[in-house]
Amino acid sequence: MAKEISGYIKLQIMGGQANPAPPVGPALGQRGINIMEFCKAFNDKTKAFAGKPIPVVITVYKDKKFDFEIKSPPASHFIKxxxxxxxxxxxxxxxxxxxxxxxxxEEIATQKMKDLNAHDLEQAVKIIAGSARSMGIEVKD
Known part of the structure; x- marks a missing residue:
């Protein structure tokens, strides 16, 4: 039988730098999650992304256990x-x-492909170009 889900927590934490200080501590503490356990697991998984903002979705279960899914850094980070x-x-x-x-x-699109809502690379490039345009950054041929 599947565990009963209590809720989800979405955070953006610098890779390899999760600590109990805000925003991580309060967000996890109010759900009753072991903060240090999360921080250690997150830091181990994100050592390769050190210094980059990493979006993470934490699934909290009724028994106070948790799982987390790491996404790729935001497109804006790669564009900048x-x-x-x-x-x-x-x-x-x-x-x-x-x-x-x-x-x-195109390079950014290939890195972000699994998190983008696109079927092929061409569409993904258009999404990245749109993000760049909304940041005031021009995409040249």
Missing amino acids: EAAKLKGGSKEPGRSIAGSITKKQA
Whole structure:
């Protein structure tokens, strides 16, 4: 018989840097989850992503046990990395903060493919290009 699910917690934590401080501690504490157990497991799984923001979905069960699923870092993180910027444009659509090439967008799309709602690479590239455009970053051919 499957465990009964109590709820889900969605967090974005830097890879390999989960600690009991906010936002992790309070979010897990109010559900009665062992915070240190989660932090150790998360840090072990995300050592390769050190310094990158990692979205995680924690499934909390009625017996206070938990499972978690790690997603790939946000597209905006990859786009900023590719454009070598700290942030996007202050006025997206009006001013351009930087640019990335179509090839860079394809690389980002291949990394994000499992988390994107796209059937093929071409559609995934369009999603990434849209994200870049909304950040004020131009995608050049």
